[in-house]
Amino acid sequence: MSETDPAQVPGELTDRLTEVFDLVGPLYRRAQRKVEQDAPIEGLSVGVRAVLNLLREHGPMTVPQMGRAQALSRQFVQRMSNDAAERGLVEFVANPAHKRSSLIRLTGDGRTAINAVMDRERAVLRQVGGDLTEAEVAACLRVLSRLLRLLDDVEVD
Template identity: 65%
Template sequence: MEVFDLIGPLYRRVQRAVEQGAQGTRSAQGEQALSVGVRAVLDLLHKHGPMTVPQMGRAQAISRQFVQRMVNDAVARDLVESIPNPAHRRSSLIRLTEEGRAAIAAVVAREHAVLREVGGDLTDADVRTCVRVLAQMLTLFDGVDVN
């Protein structure tokens, strides 16, 4: 339970910091910074390739409606595009555009630079153990309906 007691506040603080850091900032290309929701969509597509909106919702354990709003925002900014889905006529695949690939690459690079400063006296083994524990906890709750 101590892990859960820490994860919630940590997540909310990081999310708030990302949003506050994004407000009013612009990338080197002069584009408005990404919201946390749009960033999450771009990150999923960057890691997994084209996906449907329902697939993204399940992957993030959030509602399809919220993902659709984020996809709509990303489409309006030319960061993603809809393409035909050979497996399902009515559920298009969403994929990154060149602008989307560049945007998520820049965001991830900036985040990694900041996170490298967090280390303190943590070792690589500490971080690997933390990731293993959190992944196991996530697996434990796979299939739990959050809607």
């Protein structure tokens, strides 16, 4: 590490972090295709799945909140929320904190749909095998979280 900048990552580690980025892109795209292949079961696109999962994890949210949480444009989140609402998976409700920005919340059908998707995804993830340890997964999460924080200031809209 550089003596002038203790936060500087050495070259070899930088190269390894590049490998992480090189894997994350294809991993994301393959996961996206898998969700879309299974979409006929619930009829969920990747975008609608993302909205439903955010609401499942965090409760009612506004479109801007969801956009920030997922680094997605507000317009995209609005379209996905509208798609989900047309299918009865979410509903728009009054937001006591902001008159012009409705809260979006899951309906019973939405909760059922996202739970079914999550159950199927967990079944696939169980096939990873037993050679990964909790410590390795924790380290992976720590690295990915650090990289995400590094890029937090990238504009979405």
